[in-house]
Amino acid sequence: MHKLYVVGIGPGVYEDMTIRASKCLDACTVIIGYTVYVELIAPYFSGKRFLSTAMKKEIERCHMAFQEAQKGEKVAMICSGDAGVYGMAGPILELSEQYPDVQVEIVAGVTAALSGGALLGAPLTHDFAVISLSDLLTPWNTIENRLEMAAKGDFTICLYNPSSKKRADYLMKACDIVMQHRSPDTVCGIARQIGREGQSMTQLSLKELRDTQVDMFATVFIGNSATKIAGDHMVTPRGYHTK
Amino acid sequence: MHKLYVVGIGPGVYEDMTIRASKCLDACTVIIGYTVYVELIAPYFSGKRFLSTAMKKEIERCHMAFQEAQKGEKVAMICSGDAGVYGMAGPILELSEQYPDVQVEIVAGVTAALSGGALLGAPLTHDFAVISLSDLLTPWNTIENRLEMAAKGDFTICLYNPSSKKRADYLMKACDIVMQHRSPDTVCGIARQIGREGQSMTQLSLKELRDTQVDMFATVFIGNSATKIAGDHMVTPRGYHTK
Numbered sequence: 001m002h003k004l005y006v007v008g009i010g011p012g013v014y015e016d017m018t019i020r021a022s023k024c025l026d027a028c029t030v031i032i033g034y035t036v037y038v039e040l041i042a043p044y045f046s047g048k049r050f051l052s053t054a055m056k057k058e059i060e061r062c063h064m065a066f067q068e069a070q071k072g073e074k075v076a077m078i079c080s081g082d083a084g085v086y087g088m089a090g091p092i093l094e095l096s097e098q099y100p101d102v103q104v105e106i107v108a109g110v111t112a113a114l115s116g117g118a119l120l121g122a123p124l125t126h127d128f129a130v131i132s133l134s135d136l137l138t139p140w141n142t143i144e145n146r147l148e149m150a151a152k153g154d155f156t157i158c159l160y161n162p163s164s165k166k167r168a169d170y171l172m173k174a175c176d177i178v179m180q181h182r183s184p185d186t187v188c189g190i191a192r193q194i195g196r197e198g199q200s201m202t203q204l205s206l207k208e209l210r211d212t213q214v215d216m217f218a219t220v221f222i223g224n225s226a227t228k229i230a231g232d233h234m235v236t237p238r239g240y241h242t243k
Numbered sequence: 244m245h246k247l248y249v250v251g252i253g254p255g256v257y258e259d260m261t262i263r264a265s266k267c268l269d270a271c272t273v274i275i276g277y278t279v280y281v282e283l284i285a286p287y288f289s290g291k292r293f294l295s296t297a298m299k300k301e302i303e304r305c306h307m308a309f310q311e312a313q314k315g316e317k318v319a320m321i322c323s324g325d326a327g328v329y330g331m332a333g334p335i336l337e338l339s340e341q342y343p344d345v346q347v348e349i350v351a352g353v354t355a356a357l358s359g360g361a362l363l364g365a366p367l368t369h370d371f372a373v374i375s376l377s378d379l380l381t382p383w384n385t386i387e388n389r390l391e392m393a394a395k396g397d398f399t400i401c402l403y404n405p406s407s408k409k410r411a412d413y414l415m416k417a418c419d420i421v422m423q424h425r426s427p428d429t430v431c432g433i434a435r436q437i438g439r440e441g442q443s444m445t446q447l448s449l450k451e452l453r454d455t456q457v458d459m460f461a462t463v464f465i466g467n468s469a470t471k472i473a474g475d476h477m478v479t480p481r482g483y484h485t486k
Contacts, residue, residue, distance in 0.1 A: 008357075010261065018353060019265060020258040082353075082367075084360045086481065090368030093476045104476075106361035110261060110325075110351045114251075117327045118349035124325075125333030126381070127389050129372040129398060137481055138369070146370050146396040153392030154385070155372060233336045233347075238329065238380055 002069040002102040005076045006092050008083035008109020009037060011195030014044045016115065021107050025076050030068045032061060033078035040196075041078065049073075062091050066099040082111035086132055086160060113158040116191030116219040119201050121233025123156055123189060123221045133170045134161035147174050151181035156227060156236050159220040168213070171220065175210035178222055182206065187223040189234045190214060203234055245312040245345040248319040249335050251326040251352020252280060254438030257287045259358065264350050268319050273311045275304060276321035283439075284321065292316075305334050309342040325354035329375055329403060356401040359434030359462040362444050364476025366399055366432060366464045376413045377404035390417050394424035399470060399479050402463040411456070414463065418453035421465055425449065430466040432477045433457060446477055 005024050010016035025031060025045050031038065035052040042050055051068070053061045061077070069075045079087035089106045096104050117124045129150040135143060150157050157178065162171045178186075184207035192200045192215075204212065206222060214220060227236040248267050253259035268274060268288050274281065278295040285293055294311070296304045304320070312318045322330040332349045339347050360367045372393040378386060393400050400421065405414045421429075427450035435443045435458075447455065449465060457463060470479040 015263040015266065016261055016351075018253065018259055018261050020256075022262060023258065082357045082360075084357060084365045084367045085371075086368060087365075089361070089365035090478055090481050093365050093473045093478045094480060096474050096476070104474075106365065108259075108353045108357040108361040110353060111357060114325045114327060114351040114354060114357075117325075118332070118351040122327045122330070122332035122336050122349065124327045124373075125329060127372070127374045128328075129370070129393070129396075130367075131370045142397070146398065149392040149396030149398075150372070153372075153389040153396075155389065155392075230336045231339050231347075233339070235333055235336045237337060238333050 002072070003074055004065055004069040004092070004102050004104050005107055006083040006089045006104065007076045007078050007107040008081055008087060008111070009041055009078050010081065010110040011112060011115040012040050012080065013195045014041065016110055016195050018109060021109060024107050028074045028076040030073040030075045031078060032065045032068070032075065037078050037080050058088065058091055062088065062095050065092065066095065066102050069102045070099065082109045083107060085111040085130065112160065112194055112219040115194045116221065119191045119194060119199070120189040120203070120221060121230070122235045123223060123227060124158070125236045125238045126156060126224060128156040128158060130158045130160065132160040133167065133174060135167070144177060147177040151178040154224045156224045157222040159222070161216065162218055162220045163214045164216050171214055172210050175206055179206055179210070182225060186225070187227045187229055187234055189221040190218050192218045194219065203229065245315070246317055247308055247312040247335070247345050247347050248350055249326040249332045249347065250319045250321050250350040251324055251330060251354070252284055252321050253324065253353040254355060254358040255283050255323065256438045257284065259353055259438050261350070261352060264352060267350050271317045271319040273316040273318045274321060275308045275311070275318065280321050280323050301331065301334055305331065305338050308335065309338065309345050312345045313342065325352045326350060328354040328373065355403065355437055355462040358437045359464065362434045362437060362442070363432040363446070363464060364473070365478045366466060366470060367401070368479045368481045369399060369467060371399040371401060373401045373403065375403040376410065376417060378410070387420060390420040394421040397467045399467045400465040402465070404459065405461055405463045406457045407459050414457055415453050418449055422449055422453070425468060429468070430470045430472060430477055432464040433461050435461045437462065446472065
């Protein structure tokens with residue numbers, strides 16, 4: 001049986017990978033991923049063969065990974081963050097039925113909701129929803145409905161892919177939907193370039209977030225109705241203090 | 244300035260911790276946490292002073308951590324999974340204003356939604372909601388409303404604390420709410436004792452999940468309307484194949 005690992009490498013820096021992920025990459029002969037992530041980790045894994053494809057070539061990259069595994073290579077497909085959260089574990093497993101001689105194993109990693117949350121404080125200490133604003137593969141009305149339901153459910157909301165050149169006004173639209181059910185003063189946060197050079201974070205109100213231009217390196221957090229600022233941090237109480 | 248780290252150790256096994264978390268614990272002199280987690284990691288960090296309190300003594304544990312830091316110790320408060328997701332980062336940051344001479348830093352980890360997801364396949368490849376069924380600190384009607392909104396939004400739903408002795412029928416109630424908006428044949432999964440001895444996973448339909456008794460070591464996944472079985476795995480498609 002051939003073996004293909006799908007490995008979440010965390011936000012980017014080597015230290016934010018799990019020990020399991022690092023050992024797995026050490027044991028592999030071929031590491032495949034989007035160019036940016038391959039470049040981030042290559043210095044830590046010398047002697048490996050690195051393969052990459054451009055963004056939006058995910059399916060080609062998946063087939064490449066399976067085919068390398070079938071040649072007898074021990075292959076790792078890497079993803080930023082977690083392997084599952086909007087990651088390559090999904091498409092790899094969907095294609096796995098075409099490659100019955102390749103066994104797939106998923107290695108979890110720290111997704112941006114967690115690493116960005118740690119940077120801002122503790123926004124996710126209570127129930128939360130993760131929503132991608134990218135409509136490349138999802139109809140915008142599905143996204144709108146999810147924003148509305150997450151707002152009505154008073155979930156802390158973590159937004160992935162909050163913006164791109166083509167979608168400059170999507171975050172504004174998202175905030176308008178949430179603001180129909182939540183105060184404009186709701187505590188929000190932006191984590192940018194998490195764990196990488198240029199890392200930054202911003203705390204602001206939902207009203208301010210609406211009028212803020214973010215880029216594709218940002219992960220956005222909209223607090224629930226109880227989220228507050230404690231010291232310098234964005235914190236969603238779980239309720240311990242009220243008991 | 245004194246220093247207190249809040250460190251997510253992942254599902255339990257040493258290898259599932261991030262390299263950053265491991266280095267942080269190595270550099271600390273005192274490690275504080277719930278007894279079970281302290282016992283899990285103690286063998287890997289010899290020479291440390293380990294302190295623990297029983298479950299439900301979270302606030303005492305937080306004060307203990309701050310006070311040790313004030314004595315000049317380098318302190319790590321450990322949590323299973325991520326430090327933020329229903330973790331101690333929240334209460335620690337809420338209390339931090341009482342200890343202005345202690346600087347708090349959060350170290351993220353792999354929460355059960357991710358580690359359990361990796362075990363089951365890729366249930367979280369699209370938008371998802373994380374909901375705790377514990378009503379110790381949350382009114383049950385808030386939980387019910389969140390379940391309903393998550394179901395209406397067609398989120399994949401990850402349930403934490405799906406059961407306990409006092410709450411034997413909560414998962415059944417939760418499934419009944421979701422089933423008002425989602426097919427009884429929806430693909431679901433249970434991940435148990437993730438990354439620990441006795442680890443197991445089960446795939447089943449929403450209808451079957453409703454009539455299944457789970458324990459407090461389980462994390463439950465309810466797929467969205469597109470979630471399917473691919474090979475042996477639970478997979479929520481992101482949509483790559485339809486483009």
